[in-house]
Amino acid sequence: MNCPQCDHPESRVLDTRIQKEGDIRRRRECLQCKYRFTTSEAILASYPMVIKKDGRREPFSKEKLLRGIQRACQKRPISLAQIEQVVNKITKAVTEISDKEVPADLVGQQVVRELRQLDHVAYVRFASVYKTFQDVHEFVESLERETQQAEV
Numbered sequence: 001m002n003c004p005q006c007d008h009p010e011s012r013v014l015d016t017r018i019q020k021e022g023d024i025r026r027r028r029e030c031l032q033c034k035y036r037f038t039t040s041e042a043i044l045a046s047y048p049m050v051i052k053k054d055g056r057r058e059p060f061s062k063e064k065l066l067r068g069i070q071r072a073c074q075k076r077p078i079s080l081a082q083i084e085q086v087v088n089k090i091t092k093a094v095t096e097i098s099d100k101e102v103p104a105d106l107v108g109q110q111v112v113r114e115l116r117q118l119d120h121v122a123y124v125r126f127a128s129v130y131k132t133f134q135d136v137h138e139f140v141e142s143l144e145r146e147t148q149q150a151e152v
Helices: 062-072 080-097 104-118 120-130 136-151
Strands: 011-018 024-030 036-041 049-051 057-059 101-103
Touching (some): 049 104, 062 104, 062 120, 080 104, 101 104, 104 120
Parallel strands (some): 049 101
Antiparallel strands (some): 011 024, 024 036, 049 057
16 A cells, blocks of 8 residues: 555554444554555445346446435434445345346335335335336225235
8 A cells, every 4th residue: 555645655554443334444654754544445346237127237226225215214213224224135135136137126126125114104105106106096006905915
């Protein structure tokens, strides 16, 4: 690791800390000029491609998943930690399904399942967008069917 101050190629590690996401932060000191600096190491995860309904493929994005769930949970008594836990659970499930490609419908089903357990309003919000209903009656019928299935 080159020193950002003098560009000397050698430094020593003073302190190492592991962050929540598995990232590693290291406090370093240059062996030549004694300048102290922090470096960060991250694990590069490989996610599958998501096959959209129209056949397009796009890389799975944890950030996109997080934004969608945050939108559904807006103004609800749900903490960011709970949302991140749901995102991590869904990400793990998606990567276990396949390391190459996964249908978008499968990702959506995972989100619906998790949100139903977390908060019913967030679940309804997400389901109303995810399932692309033609009218309100179709939406209500679908919710009633799923509620009955969940009770069984």
